[in-house]
Amino acid sequence: MxxxxxxxxxxxxxxxxxxxxxxxxxxxxxxxxxxxxxxxxxxxxxxxxxxxxxxxxxxxxxxxxxxxxxxxxxxxxEGQAGAAAAVLQSMRGAWEITPAVAFNRREDMIHLAVGPPGVVLVAEGTSPARVKQLMAKERRRFDRAAGEVPVTEVLVGDGEDQVELKKLAFHMAKLPRAIKPKEVGPLNRKLSALKASAPPMPKGPQMRRAPKKYR
Structure with a gap:
């Protein structure tokens, strides 16, 4: 029932x-x-x-x-701060998601996704140039901590070299595999020291998962 x-x-x-x-x-x-x-x-x-x-x-x-x-x-x-994080957290499979490991006052954010492709930094914001600067800084930090595990950048948006929000989950699923699912948890714990104190996420509509019967 x-x-x-x-x-x-x-x-x-x-x-x-x-x-x-x-x-x-x-x-x-x-x-x-x-x-x-x-x-x-x-x-x-x-x-x-x-x-x-x-x-x-x-x-x-x-x-x-x-x-x-x-x-x-x-x-x-779509269009709300934290929308990309909501999509990431709705993904199925061996993923560990940490929203807003980096952010600024203009609501540009970098989200951390640790999964079979390794380390994926997902950025969203209103200014591509500003988001790229924030991404470059975080990329250096996570490159050092990840060691030989690949670090992939994903910029969410409608511009060139960006991934549309509606295609984000599909794009993440198609990334090349680099580590085994059992390695995801230990790698995520290893990177935990680099996670910033996340800002309060907006209280707008959240990404809803379909019931298991028809996912």
Whole structure:
């Protein structure tokens, strides 16, 4: 029952930000149902295809809802300070995320992500030039501490050589692997001395994770 309530809540919240979720879910689920029933008529026996059709309809609806919910969450936080940190913290897998290991009064921030690619410094801010200066300073610190583990820079934004917020999680997942998942924790602890006292993060909308059933 709790999962059903969570799905209904996710649907209602998503519909407020993106009304197209209603026709998208309806068309997708309906299309899956019709396709399975047509296959049942053609290949038979139809009675065996009916349960499969119902399962396909529900699964398709949940997949579409999950993707729409993620897009709505990104739209809600985009442009806010700390938005990149929210996306990083929503990632699945062997990642250790520390928001705002470096920051300034203009809300430029460097976030630390330790994972299979090694050390990844993710920067966000309103001025690319200012963010690059902050990144260069932090890169030197983490290069010394990381030793032979690679340190990768990622700048979040819409400009050249930057990664859009909506593509950040995908970009992180595609980075070349450098260390094993079991090495992530020890490396993160090794770098803990370099972590600054994080500023208070904004209380705006947070990145919401889709329920496990349709992630």
């Amino acid at each position: 709790n999962q059903i309530k969570q799905i209904i809540q996710t649907f209602n919240v998503t519909r407020q930000h993106d009304p197209s979720v209603v026709p998208a879910v309806a068309l997708g689920a309906g299309g899956a149902l019709v396709l399975c029933l047509v296959l049942g008529f053609v290949l038979g026996p139809l009675l065996l295809w009916i349960p499969l059709a119902l399962f396909a309809m529900i699964a398709t609806a949940l997949i579409i809802l999950g993707r729409k919910a993620q897009s709505a969450s990104l739209a809600a936080i």
